[in-house]
Amino acid sequence: MYQFILILILLAIAIVLFTKFLDFIAALRYSDTPFGFRGKKLFLDDSKSKRGFAFIDKKYDIGATPDAVYETGFREGTVVEIKARYKGIYDSDIAQAEIAVLAMASDPNIPPIKYIVISNKTEQKTLNALSPKKTARKYRKSISLAKRILNGKFVKERNPDKKKCQNCRYFDECKPYIKDSL
Incomplete structure (x- = not known):
């Protein structure tokens, strides 16, 4: 039993060393x-x-x-x-x-x-x-919010900073919904 565990440990060490060796070779190029x-x-x-x-x-x-x-x-x-x-x-x-x-x-x-x-x-x-x-x-919530904006849905959440909002790549899609608040 101990020999088997020792072999597994040595195998794990060999794999780590081999991966490090491959990293070293790759770094040369x-x-x-x-x-x-x-x-x-x-x-x-x-x-x-x-x-x-x-x-x-x-x-x-x-x-x-x-x-x-x-x-x-x-x-x-x-x-x-x-x-x-x-x-x-x-x-x-x-x-x-x-x-x-x-x-x-x-x-x-x-x-x-x-x-x-x-x-x-x-x-x-x-x-x-x-x-x-x-x-x-x-980022689950942020991804969900971005998808709603992308799909043209109304969103209440937004960055209150006017410059940030206007520089968003989806500002034109949001604009009809938020124009009164800017």
């Missing part, structure tokens, strides 16, 4: 990114004026377009969100990147996302990505 890590670019959003989503996950019925996606290891990816502002990385920036991870969950060309990098002109923040299931649970 990656180039430096502008974000301080090595990776192979898988996606770059160069169409800022185009509406629509680059990634859509049917299971979670969610879409998103991150600024960049890199392969950073063996079956490991990193999502990058770039902000043009000089100050602050906000909760909404983190939410946007986490939703992008959710939208890419079923894409066969994108490895599982392990890290999220959010960068502005003066600072950068790196986070561990949540699993798609945890992300869907965390």
Whole structure:
């Protein structure tokens, strides 16, 4: 019995070491990114004026377009969100990147996302990505609200900041319902 447990432990150690070795080999073929890590670019959003989503996950019925996606290891990816502002990385920036991870969950060309990098002109923040299931649970209410807005339904909830509201990509769809309150 002890021999069997010992073999399982040794096998687990061998798998971990082999995975680390594959990460090391993969890192040798990656180039430096502008974000301080090595990776192979898988996606770059160069169409800022185009509406629509680059990634859509049917299971979670969610879409998103991150600024960049890199392969950073063996079956490991990193999502990058770039902000043009000089100050602050906000909760909404983190939410946007986490939703992008959710939208890419079923894409066969994108490895599982392990890290999220959010960068502005003066600072950068790196986070561990949540699993798609945890992300869907965390943003369940926000996703539901976004779907109602997208489908042209009346919503009482909205950001009270006039500038934020008017800069929303769905402002035109909401406008008939909220024009009196702005």
